[in-house]
Amino acid sequence: MKEKILIVEDEFIVANDLKLMLMKAGYQITGIASSVVQARKLIAENKPDWVLLDIILKGDLTGIDLAWELREINLPFLYISANTNQSTLEAVKETQPYGFMVKPFRERDMIVMLDIAKYRYDMERGGELCVDTGNNEVIEGIIGKSKGLQDVVEKIKVVAPTETSVLVVGESGTGKEKVARSVHDLSDRSAHPLVVVNCAALPHALIESELFGHEKGSFTGANILRIGKFEQASGGTVFLDEIGELPLDSQVKLLRVLQEKEIERLGGNNTIKVNVRIVAATNRSLEKEVAEGRFRLDLYYRLNVFPIELPPLRERKEDVVLLALFFLNKYAAASRKNITSISEKGLEQLLNYHWPGNIRELEHLIERSVLLTKTTEIESFDLPKTIEKPLEKQGQLKSLEDMERDHIMNALQSSNGKVSGPGGAAELLKVQPQTLYSKMKKLGIDKGYK
Numbered sequence: 001m002k003e004k005i006l007i008v009e010d011e012f013i014v015a016n017d018l019k020l021m022l023m024k025a026g027y028q029i030t031g032i033a034s035s036v037v038q039a040r041k042l043i044a045e046n047k048p049d050w051v052l053l054d055i056i057l058k059g060d061l062t063g064i065d066l067a068w069e070l071r072e073i074n075l076p077f078l079y080i081s082a083n084t085n086q087s088t089l090e091a092v093k094e095t096q097p098y099g100f101m102v103k104p105f106r107e108r109d110m111i112v113m114l115d116i117a118k119y120r121y122d123m124e125r126g127g128e129l130c131v132d133t134g135n136n137e138v139i140e141g142i143i144g145k146s147k148g149l150q151d152v153v154e155k156i157k158v159v160a161p162t163e164t165s166v167l168v169v170g171e172s173g174t175g176k177e178k179v180a181r182s183v184h185d186l187s188d189r190s191a192h193p194l195v196v197v198n199c200a201a202l203p204h205a206l207i208e209s210e211l212f213g214h215e216k217g218s219f220t221g222a223n224i225l226r227i228g229k230f231e232q233a234s235g236g237t238v239f240l241d242e243i244g245e246l247p248l249d250s251q252v253k254l255l256r257v258l259q260e261k262e263i264e265r266l267g268g269n270n271t272i273k274v275n276v277r278i279v280a281a282t283n284r285s286l287e288k289e290v291a292e293g294r295f296r297l298d299l300y301y302r303l304n305v306f307p308i309e310l311p312p313l314r315e316r317k318e319d320v321v322l323l324a325l326f327f328l329n330k331y332a333a334a335s336r337k338n339i340t341s342i343s344e345k346g347l348e349q350l351l352n353y354h355w356p357g358n359i360r361e362l363e364h365l366i367e368r369s370v371l372l373t374k375t376t377e378i379e380s381f382d383l384p385k386t387i388e389k390p391l392e393k394q395g396q397l398k399s400l401e402d403m404e405r406d407h408i409m410n411a412l413q414s415s416n417g418k419v420s421g422p423g424g425a426a427e428l429l430k431v432q433p434q435t436l437y438s439k440m441k442k443l444g445i446d447k448g449y450k
Contacts (some may be wrong), residue, residue, distance in 0.1 A: 002026045003037070003049035003118070009065065009080065010034040010058045014103070018080070021107045027114075036061035036069075043075065050114070051077040055088065063107045064088075067095035069408055076121045077111065080105075102259065106231075108163065113305070115162075126434035139186070141178045143326050144319030149309035152179065159306045160186035165258065167303045168245075168281040170310030172428055173360030173414070176281035179308055180239040183279055190363070192236030195229045200242040202424050207250050211267050218267020229369050230263050230274045239276045242422075243303065244295060251296045258302045278303070311356040313362065320350050323359060327366035339370055341377045349381050357414025357428060364416055384410045387388065405443045412445075 005027050009015035015032045023029060030046035035038035035058040039051070051070055055063040061124070063079065070077050078099035079092055092100060098117035101110060139153055159166055160183045168176040177196065184194040202210055213228030229238055246254065257263055258278065262271050280303050289295035313320065324342060332339040344352075355361055369378050384406060411425035418424040419440075420433035429436065 002028065003053060004028040004046065004428040005050045006030050006033065006039065006048040007052050008033045008036075008057065008063060009052070009054045010056065013056075018110070024107075025111050035059040035259045036063075036066045039066055040069075043073075044346060048075070050117075051075060052080050053077050055081040055083050055092070064091050064095060065398070067097065069320045071095060071285065076117065078117050078174065081394055082300050086297060089301060093297070093301075099305070102302075112215045113164075115158075126407075139182045142175070142182060144316060145322065146311070146316040146319045148316055149319060151366050152308055152310060155306070155308050156182050156186065159183060159308075161188065163277055165277070165303055165305050166279045167286075167307045168279065169286075169307055170281075170283060171312050171358055172283050172423070173358030174312060176310060176312040177239065177241060179310065180237075180241075180279040180281060184239075184277075187237070187277070189277060191235045193233050194237045194239060196232035196239045196241065197229050198241045198422055198426070202243040204247060207247065208253065211250070212253065212263045212265055214266035218265075220306075222267070226265075228263070228265065230257060230276055233274075233276045235275055237279055240278060240280040242282060243280040243287055244282040244289050248294070248296065251299050255296065255299045255302060258299075313358040314342075317351055320355075320362070321322065321347060323362055324350055324366055327363050328370065331367045331370040335370055337370060337373070338376055339373055340379065343377055343379045346378050346380050349383055353383055356410055360423070361414040364414070384413060397425060401443065404439070405445060408440060408445060 002025070005022055007015050007018055007022075007029065009018065009032065012032075012034075015034075019029045019032065022084055030048045031042040033042050037059060042048075043051075051066075053067060053070075057063055057066075063081070067077060067079075076098050077135055078101065079097050080101045080103060081088075082103040086104060098121055099113045110213055139156060142149070142153060142156075144150075156179060163437065166180075166183055168179045170176050180196075181194060184190060197211065201206075208214075209222075209226060209228065209426045211228050211230060213226045213231055215220060216221050216225045240254075255262075257274065257276075261275070262273050264271055286295050286300050286304070290297045290300050313323075324347075328342065350362070357364075365381060365383075366378075369381060373379075376393045407427065408429070412419070414428060416427045420426050424433070426433040426436045431439075
């Protein structure tokens, strides 16, 4: 028998439908409360494992008031509400729920949300993950044995078979697209398209046309009907990379897709139903973006149902050698060169390096080294000298100007000399390209880069 659940909902029909839905899925329902006072009594009498909590209730107290009490007694809860205005969502966020379901919702969505909430709760308490993953197969494209990476793999296996939206968070170069592809490949949608959209690379004026399509004649130059990314992905998955770059007006329309499962082409009057799953990724703190008014809180909640955070490579040192050997085999075969190993000195260099560009930087380094090596072994690597050894082993302090120059050079090496655009040094350093060009000129490193 599954967990015991208390339903706190003041609309009887909604509460009863929810009760039947959960009982069908094997949950025990300890009662239905329409007010905070009733809920307190039922909690004391029946000691539920979880509480499903509406926001607007009978009496003077709200579900948010009860949520604070639930946190005091460590009783996990999820919100179920149709109230999604900004001030309410901000108050909800403060109580740190394990989920938020917007009414009306489907039975499958409710059950999946509960499964994910339980997973989060178990992991937060440091418990073991009790999920039947089916087998111990390696997920293609994800390489490593570190605990941080294995946690990511387990989360992929948990969420992939569901319809839940996924938010992949991590620094540039950590492999966010690999995770998105794995979620798609292990889902029931794997026979349908995975459509990748780099939000940072879309011109502002063309974002809606790219995502939702346009009708012929909808604007100057629209000579033919264009099918957008969401229609192209019908039955499959849309991967929105760098979702934090999406303008606010486009965020509103994306929220509609998530809520209503429908779009309108630019210049069109007809509503088009779309059957897609959304996986989003960002190297930004979306919570900070929300706080600074650049990202909608309601969209954040919709996307952040199941976050997967990728650890940076510097926190996965036990994976560095495995990845290096994988890339060595890959590029040696591609270039038809008989290079089979990395020297002890070379491995020590890799392990001592800080990897600001993460896996992408390691891959580019190995690719270049394979092309330059004339023997069967890579003897050493040309790494930035200031980071090649651990900081505590370095001697004389550098000036701020020298440190800034070294930092920019590291970013340029990671981006293969590319300054602007996706994957460029400006993106890695989180500055505007023009600002970086000015800095490079000032520091005397403005030649040979574009």
